[in-house]
Amino acid sequence: NAGVTQTPKFRVLKTGQSMTLLCAQDMNHEYMYWYRQDPGMGLRLIHYSVGEGTTAKGEVPDGYNVSRLKKQNFLLGLESAAPSQTSVYFCASTEPGTSAYNEQFFGPGTRLTVL
């Protein structure tokens, strides 16, 4: 039971390059999230998904695209990387619920540097 895993752990890109970050969870969770964490900013929601085939914008979606083709995977894409996208990216997953609390589980993060 690996929980939430992220690939890759580190990456350095040049401005204008593209890449895809992969998040995988083995807990059969419906909801998945992508956050970015910058110094002094906490975690900010980029995009999220409430189920296979669905995606929605979060607080800071510009410059990113996502796809949830399989329930266990949530991909985050950068089409044309910019230095402002240098950050640590965290994926998380949880089960939906309004009558009971469901913990949000986080992956270990991907450190991305855009030169």
Place this chain on the structure above:
Amino acid sequence: QKEVEQDPGPLSVPEGAIVSLNCTYSNSAFQYFMWYRQYSRKGPELLMYTYSSGNKEDGRFTAQVDKSSKYISLFIRDSQPSDSATYLCAMSDPFNKFYFGSGTKLNVKP
């Protein structure tokens, strides 16, 4: 105005001290109130969560929520060097969206 405000610190205390961490929020729809601990270069880990106003205790940790003032706190008693980390408050709305504070960096000196 940000949905969740948290004093970024850093906070430096001697071992054994009582630590108080606080957050304020603006959205009355928030249902669950959480505290996460994040060690350097790691993902956040859930420490505690609460639902209603009042106190919830877990060992050396006490989470407090005051919905009327839109204020939450985390108290750490008998703080240990292993408690040194960044503490993030977070809240969730009825749609399972989570909102995080900016985090408070805590250093407990031996």
